[in-house]
Amino acid sequence: MASILVVDDEMGIRELLNEILTDEGHTVYAAESAMQARTIREQMRPDLVLLDIWMPDVDGITLLKEWSKTGQLTMPVVMMSGHATIDTAVEATRIGALNFLEKPIALQKLLKTVTKALESSPKYIEPAEDRVSQPTHSSSTKVAVSDTAAGPPAGEYISGIAKTYFDLPLRESRDLFEKAYFEHQMIIMGGSMTKISEYTGLERTHLYRKLKALGIDTSRNKGES
Structure with missing residues (x-):
């Protein structure tokens, strides 16, 4: 991003x-x-x-x-x-x-x-590269990522990222990763759109639009101030 x-x-x-x-x-x-x-x-x-x-x-x-x-x-x-x-x-x-x-x-x-x-931007890091550079945690963390992503099974891992993702077209792979990422954030943030918005740097309107596009149910959070 x-x-x-x-x-x-x-x-x-x-x-x-x-x-x-x-x-x-x-x-x-x-x-x-x-x-x-x-x-x-x-x-x-x-x-x-x-x-x-x-x-x-x-x-x-x-x-x-x-x-x-x-x-x-x-x-x-x-x-x-x-x-x-x-x-x-x-x-x-x-x-x-x-x-x-x-x-x-x-x-x-x-x-x-x-x-x-x-x-060519010196400050920007390509998301795929950024993901590969993420440290690998325990095997339980890998299982959590696999279970959270409503996509293909994780299989082998490359620095904690499901190798299956690398076999997909970029847009499809990114959508699967983002879906897993936001579903994970909703769990650890207790479903708080405010906290997720602040953490990810996305405005609430853009956040809701992103979650809707990824097929993530946000109906229970509609009343949150």
Whole structure:
């Protein structure tokens, strides 16, 4: 899971990218101006920034230059625009942008670009790698993971992760792991959506959406404040 900052003055674009990237398991922060983007960049240190070129007051190219000159361009930046020229795209790349997305942004193009960009992010750790690096606990822990995941039997383990997961397509394997992960969190957190939200860093709305997509029953927690 990565933290991604979306900077765009169009609410529709921010909401669309937020929905798509959140469904992919990322944490999304949205900014409608360069001023907001500066603040979030300082406070959250995102793994990736999707930056619109044409914005009122301070445009994306100017903000990119600012980050580059002040040594704040420590994360990959992908520029976005529906009216940019080739010269603009070249300039953005020269300044330090990693890639360029043309609006309207196609779903597969967005996901492919984000995945590629995160590979170059010094702060981001690919979830699969992160799982492999997890320490192996007792054999009872392995059984708990296998029983919790409503998926294929664990079989052999690689650093505590069911080897079966590695034989599945990435998305299917990730969904199975996330289902097991969230079901485990619901058990140890006593079903508290507030605690799970705080622990995972997901907003409650996004958390409920994620759990629903994974087929996890949250009806008993609907009344929780």
